[in-house]
Amino acid sequence: MSYLAAHPLRVALALGAHVELVLGALALAFAIALPLGIRCARGGRVAGLLLGALGAVYTIPSLALLALLVAALGLGTLPIFVALVAYAQFVLVRNVAAGIGGVDAAEREAAIAMGMTARQVLARVELPLALPVIVGGVRIAAVAMVALATLGGYVGASGLGTLIFTGLALHHPDEIIAGSIAACALAIAFDLALRGVERLVSYRSSR
Amino acid sequence: MSAASLSFAGVRVRYPGTSRDALGPIDLRIAPGEFVALVGPSGCGKTTLLRTVNRLTSIDAGRIDLDGVDSASLDPIAMRRSIGYAIQATGLFSHMSVARNVAIVPELLGWDRARIAARVDAMLELVRLDPVRYRDRRPRELSGGEAQRVGVARALAAAPRVLLMDEPFGALDAIVRRELQRELRRIVAEVGTTTLFVTHDVNEALRLADRIVVMRAGAIEQCAAPLEIVDHPATPFVRELFEAEDAIAELRAAARIP
Numbered sequence: 001m002s003y004l005a006a007h008p009l010r011v012a013l014a015l016g017a018h019v020e021l022v023l024g025a026l027a028l029a030f031a032i033a034l035p036l037g038i039r040c041a042r043g044g045r046v047a048g049l050l051l052g053a054l055g056a057v058y059t060i061p062s063l064a065l066l067a068l069l070v071a072a073l074g075l076g077t078l079p080i081f082v083a084l085v086a087y088a089q090f091v092l093v094r095n096v097a098a099g100i101g102g103v104d105a106a107e108r109e110a111a112i113a114m115g116m117t118a119r120q121v122l123a124r125v126e127l128p129l130a131l132p133v134i135v136g137g138v139r140i141a142a143v144a145m146v147a148l149a150t151l152g153g154y155v156g157a158s159g160l161g162t163l164i165f166t167g168l169a170l171h172h173p174d175e176i177i178a179g180s181i182a183a184c185a186l187a188i189a190f191d192l193a194l195r196g197v198e199r200l201v202s203y204r205s206s207r
Numbered sequence: 208m209s210a211a212s213l214s215f216a217g218v219r220v221r222y223p224g225t226s227r228d229a230l231g232p233i234d235l236r237i238a239p240g241e242f243v244a245l246v247g248p249s250g251c252g253k254t255t256l257l258r259t260v261n262r263l264t265s266i267d268a269g270r271i272d273l274d275g276v277d278s279a280s281l282d283p284i285a286m287r288r289s290i291g292y293a294i295q296a297t298g299l300f301s302h303m304s305v306a307r308n309v310a311i312v313p314e315l316l317g318w319d320r321a322r323i324a325a326r327v328d329a330m331l332e333l334v335r336l337d338p339v340r341y342r343d344r345r346p347r348e349l350s351g352g353e354a355q356r357v358g359v360a361r362a363l364a365a366a367p368r369v370l371l372m373d374e375p376f377g378a379l380d381a382i383v384r385r386e387l388q389r390e391l392r393r394i395v396a397e398v399g400t401t402t403l404f405v406t407h408d409v410n411e412a413l414r415l416a417d418r419i420v421v422m423r424a425g426a427i428e429q430c431a432a433p434l435e436i437v438d439h440p441a442t443p444f445v446r447e448l449f450e451a452e453d454a455i456a457e458l459r460a461a462a463r464i465p
Contacts, residue, residue: 110298113261113371114311114361115288128302 003174015182018159022145025084033089037096058090062148070155080152088141095137099130132202139194146187210239210401211368217269220255230255230425242402244416252425253405257371261290288312291362291370295377297354299346305357306342312365330360333394352383363398370402388414409449421445
């Protein structure tokens with residue numbers, strides 16, 4: 001806390017950069033995961049292969065993946081951004097697919113029988129009913145990304161990781177603790193906020 | 208829209224990936240406004256036959272005419288919007304209110320808001336649900352009987368040419384089922400649509416239908432008016448199916464035996 005008291009601006013800036021990094025990566029990750037998840041919900045061999053591949057990416061140690069990305073993309077924000085997007089895919093795609101797959105067969109059939117086009121079935125019935133599960137995936141991904149994004153400090157991306165790695169290099173435990181606590185608080189804040197959204201959409205979709 | 212005639216000519220449906228017929232060949236003509244019940248044991252093909260009409264199941268041979276037009280030549284989306292569909296599981300959209308469920312097909316057809324709102328209220332009144340009390344409820348807040356009423360209202364909301372019903376009252380208790388059976392005839396008569404009604408309950412078929420189609424193993428065993436079926440069953444299978452099952456009489460008979 002003493003570090004925070006002494007350098008409030010530095011912590012605030014690092015926190016801001018961290019939030020920006022996570023939200024940007026989350027937005028892009030979701031934009032990619034939504035169509036992939038919809039495709040996976042339709043099943044078949046492509047779906048199995050895709051989820052398998054994303055699962056494999058998920059198992060690569062994060063530090064190793066980041067090292068590979070630095071080798072390919074250089075230092076800075078880009079490698080950690082790409083790593084965050086890649087890691088989030090598995091959870092996001094799986095939850096989109098699970099959410100759509102969990103839609104009651106009678107509701108889907110009724111939608112088709114009422115004369116909805118495939119797109120209308122998706123937009124008016126499947127996605128709204130899948131929303132709680134999809135938001136649940138976003139929540140899990142966001143919390144994991146907050147933690148993972150601290151590694152960005154190691155490769156020169158600004159964020160809370162900068163505090164942690166500078167503290168580590170300069171033997172300033174206060175700075176490490178300040179960065180860690182801020183990251184934890186941020187993760188908890190994301191978790192609570194998205195839990196709220198999850199409850200809201202669950203209520204609306206009556207689950 | 209007014210009630211359509213419906214005719215099946217040599218309709219066959221094969222088991223997927225085989226050349227064996229699951230259904231057919233089916234030849235059947237249904238007059239505009241007629242109420243036809245499809246009756247038979249589980250797996251006899253009655254649900255499959257029903258689903259060929261709105262092309263939830265595609266046919267492998269033959270043709271189905273809606274008002275004399277080959278349904279294969281119609282756009283399936285537009286065609287389905289002119290055909291009502293109500294099923295045992297209701298398939299009510301659980302994230303939408305009762306009103307929005309009933310409004311689905313009119314919305315898809317692009318009716319204006321005022322017309323849809325008026326229609327929703329009229330449909331809820333038709334199925335004897337007070338619009339003020341039920342309009343904003345969610346499907347989960349309905350009893351089984353109420354949910355079926357909403358299902359029927361939704362199926363009829365855009366005044367379909369044909370109404371398809373698959374065991375709509377199958378999961379309801381006997382009293383609610385009787386009540387809805389009584390009302391369905393009135394409702395269908397008011398709306399004026401051709402109805403195809405699947406049930407395995409012969410009493411339900413006898414009460415509701417102008418004509419009963421008895422099915423067995425993918426084929427039509429007999430097709431006739433209710434009294435004709437009861438008085439002159441075409442086959443032993445039909446006779447057995449419609450043999451009066453009077454548990455009370457059986458009980459009394461058993462008690463009389465010394």
